[in-house]
Amino acid sequence: MCGIVGYIGDKNAYEIVINGLRRLEYRGYDSSGIALYNSELNVCKTKGKVEKLVKKAKKNISLEANIGIGHTRWATHGEPNNVNAHPLISNNGSLVIVHNGIIENYATIKNELIDKGYNFKSETDTEVLVNLIEYVQETENVKLGKAVQLALSQVFGAYAIAVFDKKKPDEIVVARLGSPLAIGIGEGEMFIGSDVTPFLDFTRKVIYLDEGQVGVLRNHKETKFYEISNDSIISPNIETLELELSEIEKGGFDHFMLKEIHEQPKAIIDTLRGRLKLNKGIIKLSGIDNNLNKFTSANKITIIGCGTSWHAGLVGEYIFEKISRIPVEVEYASEFRYRDPIINPNDIVIAISQSGETADTLAAMKLAKEKGAFVFGICNVVGSSITRESNSGTYTHAGPEIGVASTKAFTTQITVLYLMALKIGKAKGIISNNVFNKYLTELNLIPEKIEKSLSFNNKIEEIADQIKDSTNCLYLGRGFNFPVALEGALKLKEISYIHAEGYPAAEMKHGPIALIDENMPTVVIATAKGHYEKVVSNIREIQSRKGKIIAIITKGDKDVKEIADYYIEIPETIESLTPLLTTIPLQLLSYHIAVKLGKNVDQPRNLAKSVTVE
Numbered sequence: 001m002c003g004i005v006g007y008i009g010d011k012n013a014y015e016i017v018i019n020g021l022r023r024l025e026y027r028g029y030d031s032s033g034i035a036l037y038n039s040e041l042n043v044c045k046t047k048g049k050v051e052k053l054v055k056k057a058k059k060n061i062s063l064e065a066n067i068g069i070g071h072t073r074w075a076t077h078g079e080p081n082n083v084n085a086h087p088l089i090s091n092n093g094s095l096v097i098v099h100n101g102i103i104e105n106y107a108t109i110k111n112e113l114i115d116k117g118y119n120f121k122s123e124t125d126t127e128v129l130v131n132l133i134e135y136v137q138e139t140e141n142v143k144l145g146k147a148v149q150l151a152l153s154q155v156f157g158a159y160a161i162a163v164f165d166k167k168k169p170d171e172i173v174v175a176r177l178g179s180p181l182a183i184g185i186g187e188g189e190m191f192i193g194s195d196v197t198p199f200l201d202f203t204r205k206v207i208y209l210d211e212g213q214v215g216v217l218r219n220h221k222e223t224k225f226y227e228i229s230n231d232s233i234i235s236p237n238i239e240t241l242e243l244e245l246s247e248i249e250k251g252g253f254d255h256f257m258l259k260e261i262h263e264q265p266k267a268i269i270d271t272l273r274g275r276l277k278l279n280k281g282i283i284k285l286s287g288i289d290n291n292l293n294k295f296t297s298a299n300k301i302t303i304i305g306c307g308t309s310w311h312a313g314l315v316g317e318y319i320f321e322k323i324s325r326i327p328v329e330v331e332y333a334s335e336f337r338y339r340d341p342i343i344n345p346n347d348i349v350i351a352i353s354q355s356g357e358t359a360d361t362l363a364a365m366k367l368a369k370e371k372g373a374f375v376f377g378i379c380n381v382v383g384s385s386i387t388r389e390s391n392s393g394t395y396t397h398a399g400p401e402i403g404v405a406s407t408k409a410f411t412t413q414i415t416v417l418y419l420m421a422l423k424i425g426k427a428k429g430i431i432s433n434n435v436f437n438k439y440l441t442e443l444n445l446i447p448e449k450i451e452k453s454l455s456f457n458n459k460i461e462e463i464a465d466q467i468k469d470s471t472n473c474l475y476l477g478r479g480f481n482f483p484v485a486l487e488g489a490l491k492l493k494e495i496s497y498i499h500a501e502g503y504p505a506a507e508m509k510h511g512p513i514a515l516i517d518e519n520m521p522t523v524v525i526a527t528a529k530g531h532y533e534k535v536v537s538n539i540r541e542i543q544s545r546k547g548k549i550i551a552i553i554t555k556g557d558k559d560v561k562e563i564a565d566y567y568i569e570i571p572e573t574i575e576s577l578t579p580l581l582t583t584i585p586l587q588l589l590s591y592h593i594a595v596k597l598g599k600n601v602d603q604p605r606n607l608a609k610s611v612t613v614e
């Protein structure tokens, strides 16, 4: 959470930092701030979003500068207000810092600094860090880079920081541990971002700073990188960016979420590209090809993730059991990391994450590795921490997902899980060539079937109008579509703030049925081959209690069509592939409800796109 940006060079730092903050706003949007230096230090901060900061900065500070840092915040320590907003300044007024992460032992350090005469204006852990750096700089009489390095060796927690000293405004010192930090290299200029989007317009050369490294970035001068722990000089890899600017723009859609929902056919084509080879009847997936034995002889797979990625893992459980006959457990990463999980030789842990930066997932992976598991990552963001922490893995190739509510990440994660399960199932001889080829043919048709599901957008908008004023909503599904019900409920909750629960359809009678009345709509996934008759009975039970039904049905359905208050038809496919289609109307339903309620769809309250804190 939180986005940090920085620039040092000959261009106007204000423009670069502000545009960078606009692009990183998905990471947090409680407050924002900027620090610029041009013969004096100018800091402007505000509660609220970047556009509010722009207005305030234009009125209050000089915007001419060749060095600057900025921050967009998702509050952890201290409520979102002007004082707790970053950047934060050290007691002598010289050092200024932006920080993404949490300093866990800040309270102890703060007390020590208070004893030494320091005072604090904010409630943040970051103000403690900048003062610790100042203290080290003054007492050890060292340069800023060294002071940062020494200070960081005293802290526990997670950080990506950018800090500069107004007494020496020709360098920005950056460091990271647990939070992402990308450095763009231009001609005589350096860019900093929590991801690469702030500098996409300026350079294609990027360094992803590694865990526990510090960098001293200078304009027109040599840049240096060190290991924080042992001072050794390092030469990080310079990678070439392939991301295009158009991929991070709204492209004519009102919201990123709507754009990303509509991008799913293309995203899945990209996931399948070069992997699903229909003509040859094979799946090529290098992460699996190179480790096929491990997968075919695996005793158990544990899938870990959070939120939507956890839901994708639940679909994965059904897929692996059916297609590869491997026992699967799906765990919330946040629970897994604090248990004492039993990992045996031959066990595989699959970590799923869109951002590749989710703190709980990362910690759970580290634990799994310590316990000897082979850890396989399914990730969207190239070069992210989770990809680097995995023993092997596969990218989803969904392209940047900017809307906080995950959409195309989910369907592409599931697509990867199908490819994996099919490849392993075939290698183990669980599925015949015929079945395998049938799956390949159907998977290949999924993008156009999603396109068809998207064409019901207007009808879904009308349904949204009918149910938008409900305060609660139930989502039911069975088998492969039970996790889709959970995901549908999560989508509604997070962007419309309507309380929603997902349940396995048959569980309804064990409790949730008590909630049903004319005011609580139920969204039921009733696909043709998914325990159809039983789900129809559940629908009738709801109707006898005056509950409204919104049903997701398969084209050609007759029964549910007649009894549901509203229905959306999805094209027919193999039952186990239906989550890729049933998800689409649920995403659109949540989207339209949120828009009709006037909610901020892309940046819902209290949330952030990548959760880099516990």
Ligand code: AGP
Residues within 6 Å of the ligand: 306, 307, 308, 309, 352, 353, 354, 355, 356, 357, 358, 361, 404, 405, 406, 407, 494, 608, 609, 610, 611
């Ligand atoms: C989904 O809509 C959420 N915003 C959230 O649950 C998300 O899926 C979760 O935080 C995990 O993120 P990751 O996939 O980047 O690890």
